[in-house]
Amino acid sequence: MYFLTDELVFPPVDEANEEGLLAVGGDLSPERLLLAYQSGIFPWFDNDSIILWWSPDPRMILYPGHIKISKSMKKVIRSNQFRLTKNTCFKEVLEYCSSVPREGQDGTWITDDMKNAYVKLHERGIAKSYEVWEGDTLVGGLYGVDLGYIFCGESMFSLTANASKFAFIKLAEELKAKEYHIIDCQLHTDHLESLGAQEISRQEFVKFLQ
Template identity: 45%
Template sequence: MSTELPAWLGNDPGAPFPPVSRALREPDGLLAAGGDLSPPRLLAAYARGIFPWYSEGQPILWWSPDPRMVFRTDRVHLSSRFRRSLRGSRWQVRADTAFEDVVAACADAPRAGQRGTWITADMRNAYAALHRLGHAHSVEAYDDECLVGGIYGVAIGRMFFGESMFSAASGGSKVALAALAHRLRQWGWPLIDAQVENDHLLRLGAESWPRPRFIDTIDRLCRQPVAPEPWTERFGELPASALAAPAEAD
């Protein structure tokens, strides 16, 4: 175990983060501690490939792991069996119609090997503030009017930083993720940040990128002049059945 300590951030939301090259190798990606969760601080962090992740009772911890997991929006993988199951699906997918419900469901979802949640009350309030500013978004899968799955994250320029997803019915998170990728691909957004590797993400088509490649790519995408705004109207309503075709045919 490394005996190095991360940098400590002060109270000024405009104070710069240390270079991500200084992140610890053990634990992988730990860069800094302290600071706050104000919108300026969060937006500055995401644009530099940094995100907060900590548990109740800990100081705010900031991470930039190497390698980094990403989805290319044209390569999210749904199995042939799952796609076939969507052909007759009645589910509909929308955006920004239940942001706080999605965040709450993600916070309450059980995670293998974890006790409790990193989505604390302060984190919920912070992302709700970003949502009001048009930077944080949710994508929701509905069966009739029942929320069956969702994903939320942060948008800067033409880059989407995924934070968490949940299923209340089998396949709910897969549909939300695939619908998000479908729309982003249509809008010319090529990438979704998935943060840290796990087997579930790999099965869905996530790739492992060296951190320098990831940082260079998001720097370009975050600089694209896209105004923050609610996504409800722009996203529209997407039938889950539209996701039944292979991505190449979309």
């Protein structure tokens, strides 16, 4: 197990254990977070834990051009039920992502320290949010870290059916137009797979970062 110090450095990602845990400790400074994402590493821990840094193998990613849109979702998009904004209420998206209950999860990994850290990244133009509105009500959204060629998705929320899916589809469409390589989805879920995400090896993922 690698214990981080004040030095701004991470061990090679291939030193992660079988579960993908690479290192513990350190801090959540904007500089360390940015280095982590650029290296294929992300923080994931809860209020009762020290900071844990992960680089899983395999890695769940989406090629923006491979987004799958079901017939029912195409109908939702055409209905103009939702509208999309970007970076208009980053803190609200963070709060909802941390507080909306999720099936199979008890509590949240988006601690107050994590929120503060990502707000600082947002203030530097690195962390970004996509917001979904139904009328004047915020009903869904997502946030992540934008590396300029890869978007590292962090979390999504929905207060009404299809809202976060709408945000994810719009994100993929925009990033395809901007010729981004991939969207990093970190870990496999059936929901992400249904939207076209797939697993690649950590080695392949690091090549995208380089």
